[in-house]
Amino acid sequence: xxxxxxxxxxSDLQQTHGTQNTAEQxxxxxxxxLSELEHLGQTLISxxxxxxxxxxxxxxxxxxxLQVTRGVILRYHPTGQNLDVVASTPExxxxxxxxxxxxxxxxxxxxxxxxxxxxxxxxxxFIQSAELVETIDxxxxxxxxxxxxxxxxxxxxxxLGRETLEAWEKELLTTLANQISIAIAYSQMxxxxxxxxxxxxxxxxxxxxxxxxxxxxxxxxxxVLQAVSFLDANAGALMLTSPEQQELExxxxxxxxxxxxxxxxxxxxxxxxxxxxEAPVVQDASSVEMLKSVVNDGLPGxxxxxxxxxxxxxxxxxxxxxxxxxxxxxxxxxxxxxxxGGRIAPFTDEDVVLLDSFAKQAGVAIENAHLHQEALExxxxxxEMEEARKIQVNLIPDNLPxxxxxxxxxxxxxxxxxxxxxxxxxxxxxxxxxLAIADVSGKxxxxxxxxxxxxxxxxxxxxxxENGTSEGxxxxxxxxxxxxxxxxxxxxxxSLLYASGTEEKYATFFYSHLNPETDVLTxxxxxxxxxxxxxxxxxxxxxxxxxxxxxxxxFPNDMVSSIAEYxxxxxxxxxxxxxxYYTDGVTETVNVEDEYYEEDxxxxxxxxxxxGSADAIREHxxxxxxxxxxxxxxxxxxxLLILKKK
Amino acid sequence: xxxxxxxxREDGEHAVIETAGYLNDALGEQLxxxxxxxxxxxxxxxxxxxxxTTLINSIGISILIEIIEALHEREGxxxxxxxxxxxxxxxxxxxxxxxxxxxxxxxxAIANL
Numbered sequence: 001x002x003x004x005x006x007x008x009x010x011s012d013l014q015q016t017h018g019t020q021n022t023a024e025q026x027x028x029x030x031x032x033x034l035s036e037l038e039h040l041g042q043t044l045i046s047x048x049x050x051x052x053x054x055x056x057x058x059x060x061x062x063x064x065x066l067q068v069t070r071g072v073i074l075r076y077h078p079t080g081q082n083l084d085v086v087a088s089t090p091e092x093x094x095x096x097x098x099x100x101x102x103x104x105x106x107x108x109x110x111x112x113x114x115x116x117x118x119x120x121x122x123x124x125x126f127i128q129s130a131e132l133v134e135t136i137d138x139x140x141x142x143x144x145x146x147x148x149x150x151x152x153x154x155x156x157x158x159x160l161g162r163e164t165l166e167a168w169e170k171e172l173l174t175t176l177a178n179q180i181s182i183a184i185a186y187s188q189m190x191x192x193x194x195x196x197x198x199x200x201x202x203x204x205x206x207x208x209x210x211x212x213x214x215x216x217x218x219x220x221x222x223x224v225l226q227a228v229s230f231l232d233a234n235a236g237a238l239m240l241t242s243p244e245q246q247e248l249e250x251x252x253x254x255x256x257x258x259x260x261x262x263x264x265x266x267x268x269x270x271x272x273x274x275x276x277x278e279a280p281v282v283q284d285a286s287s288v289e290m291l292k293s294v295v296n297d298g299l300p301g302x303x304x305x306x307x308x309x310x311x312x313x314x315x316x317x318x319x320x321x322x323x324x325x326x327x328x329x330x331x332x333x334x335x336x337x338x339x340x341g342g343r344i345a346p347f348t349d350e351d352v353v354l355l356d357s358f359a360k361q362a363g364v365a366i367e368n369a370h371l372h373q374e375a376l377e378x379x380x381x382x383x384e385m386e387e388a389r390k391i392q393v394n395l396i397p398d399n400l401p402x403x404x405x406x407x408x409x410x411x412x413x414x415x416x417x418x419x420x421x422x423x424x425x426x427x428x429x430x431x432x433x434x435l436a437i438a439d440v441s442g443k444x445x446x447x448x449x450x451x452x453x454x455x456x457x458x459x460x461x462x463x464x465x466e467n468g469t470s471e472g473x474x475x476x477x478x479x480x481x482x483x484x485x486x487x488x489x490x491x492x493x494x495s496l497l498y499a500s501g502t503e504e505k506y507a508t509f510f511y512s513h514l515n516p517e518t519d520v521l522t523x524x525x526x527x528x529x530x531x532x533x534x535x536x537x538x539x540x541x542x543x544x545x546x547x548x549x550x551x552x553x554x555f556p557n558d559m560v561s562s563i564a565e566y567x568x569x570x571x572x573x574x575x576x577x578x579x580x581y582y583t584d585g586v587t588e589t590v591n592v593e594d595e596y597y598e599e600d601x602x603x604x605x606x607x608x609x610x611x612g613s614a615d616a617i618r619e620h621x622x623x624x625x626x627x628x629x630x631x632x633x634x635x636x637x638x639x640l641l642i643l644k645k646k
Numbered sequence: 647x648x649x650x651x652x653x654x655r656e657d658g659e660h661a662v663i664e665t666a667g668y669l670n671d672a673l674g675e676q677l678x679x680x681x682x683x684x685x686x687x688x689x690x691x692x693x694x695x696x697x698x699t700t701l702i703n704s705i706g707i708s709i710l711i712e713i714i715e716a717l718h719e720r721e722g723x724x725x726x727x728x729x730x731x732x733x734x735x736x737x738x739x740x741x742x743x744x745x746x747x748x749x750x751x752x753x754x755a756i757a758n759l
Contacts, residue, residue, distance in 0.1 A: 053712045191708065194740065198704040201739050205732055225701055232703045234670065255668075338671045340705055 051187030202230035240330035407614035419637035483568035497553025527551030536576025585636035666698035669706035690722025697728025
């Protein structure tokens with residue numbers, strides 16, 4: 001195959017050069033030139049209209065037609081204000097040649113420029129192109145233009161067998177230059193159409209796709225990547241607003257290194273830009289201020305690289321992302337629109353319209369993904385609540401046992417599907433009993449697990465403190481008998497709960513150790529509401545009121561020791577005595593007038609029904625609380641445990 | 647996604663160019679240069695594997711068109727493989743599929759050169 005850089009020369013013409021030029025030879029060359037002009041036309045309409053590729057053919061035809069052995073075609077890029085060498089004979093790589101707009105204006109006025117006598121106004125151009133002139137041996141330049149638009153320039157050197165072109169050859173060169181100019185303009189038009197076709201296709205293609213993404217992270221990534229792609233950008237970012245629209249947080253950036261270039265506020269992995277009305281002004285950060293105004297005004301914004309500290313000084317364009325309700329969900333940013341040859345071009349008004357249109361679709365996609373995520377989380381929460389409810393149901397006794405000489409009755413009414421209250425009546429193998437009531441902070445699975453941990457720890461501790469071992473099972477448990485042992489048990493339970501939860505997870509806890517043989521009730525309070533003891537003779541006492549420690553799991557043991565150690569006490573029960581255990585859901589029940597039920601009403605209600613059975617007392621107290629509550633909402637779990645000495 | 651790389655695998659009468667990263671001007675020019683070198687070395691049967699290139703812009707497309715054109719001048723052939731569904735639709739819409747083959751994997755693309 002023929003080397004594409006080699007000039008096409010008529011064989012006869014090559015043989016006859018060096019001899020006297022005759023009219024016949026001139027005619028022959030003109031006929032050859034006409035056929036080459038046709039070749040030029042075919043090149044123009046064939047293929048993809050890509051000038052950079054076909055420029056070698058144009059140069060080849062030009063050199064061959066004019067019998068010139070060396071030449072070059074340079075294409076003008078107004079964005080970068082330079083001339084790119086797109087074809088040269090001999091083939092060689094040259095750096096782009098910068099050219100000022102004043103020089104472009106001068107070139108538009110000149111049909112030919114001789115290298116030997118360049119106009120003074122083009123002095124800088126000839127300095128910049130000195131290497132090219134020398135390497136190619138360029139002697140004659142012909143500007144490429146259509147009307148007032150400068151498109152490039154052809155340089156020719158080494159005219160075969162002569163020092164310069166004849167007049168008719170220059171006319172032919174002008175015709176060839178016009179053809180090449182048309183080819184460049186055609187190429188620009190085709191490139192523009194292809195680019196627009198690509199952008200519109202990508203917009204049409206990507207919008208429905210991103211709307212189908214269900215994960216917010218995926219939607220954010222695709223929104224950025226698609227915008228970067230169809231705007232020919234080199235970077236992009238999605239920043240979403242906080243619910244109050246006071247902050248912008250980076251959701252996704254391309255390339256990832258983009259985030260590392262900023263010295264703006266970082267909070268761990270999060271990049272935050274305060275953007276509310278009161279947001280501080282960041283010095284030398286035009287892009288930050290631009291993003292703020294996009295959020296606050298809801299209008300697109302531009303930002304030039306100068307004085308920019310965000311996104312590494314890129315040429316930025318940003319548009320707001322509207323939500324369904326008219327809120328601004330965030331800002332979509334693209335940076336550095338590229339042109340062929342690595343030049344960075346400014347974003348155009350059409351770019352803004354295109355990105356703004358895409359941002360509307362992006363808003364739908366982002367909201368869809370977040371709604372899906374919320375629905376998923378709600379379903380997961382529901383499933384978790386159901387699991388928590390099952391755990392809790394298993395912790396609350398279905399039926400309370402018969403304690404010889406005593407009656408026991410309990411009532412548990414959670415506010416929601418899963419409550420935070422717990423009560424139990426644990427049978428000990430020695431014939432003694434452990435009665436516990438607790439209120440675990442929080443709701444849901446964490447509360448249920450904390451409750452399960454408390455119950456397991458309680459049973460384990462009852463075994464350990466009595467047997468001096470933690471290996472015993474429930475059946476081997478002996479009753480704790482001393483105050484110190486109960487206090488130690490409380491410390492162990494505190495340590496267990498503290499280690500198993502967060503700071504917000506704790507439990508108020510009241511434990512009673514009952515010996516039915518001696519009717520001695522040993523009690524320990526860890527921050528729980530003091531149970532009410534009402535004697536047969538009408539006297540009463542709030543148990544653990546003066547010796548109550550702090551709730552379990554709230555602080556580590558060493559801190560508990562320094563604040564208030566757990567203390568136990570005991571009472572002896574006689575026939576007709578009643579102990580009313582309860583949680584704060586009882587005393588903090590609120591009526592329609594925003595009054596609390598409080599301990600006084602509980603005391604009066606208990607006193608009124610103390611002579612009834614444990615079941616009757618439970619019913620009476622529950623009814624009294626419900627009557628007080630009336631139409632008001634229940635705000636907390638409601639738990640009662642009644643112990644009555646027969 | 648951000649990793650930027652070109653791998654060449656030459657095998658007798660054909661060569662495979664595998665790209666990774668954003669096929670924009672920068673990666674596209676590297677790709678074009680590699681393709682030019684291969685063509686100059688006599689390879690006219692090329693496969694471009696875009697499996698690791700999930701993002702292409704219009705400049706990347708125009709560079710691919712140039713490579714197709716250069717190969718056609720030498721009566722060569724180009725097949726693409728590893729395209730995502732969107733890329734394949736884009737290539738068809740931009741008429742690249744009219745002048746180059748599109749195949750799901752490298753093996754099939756080579757077999758159909």
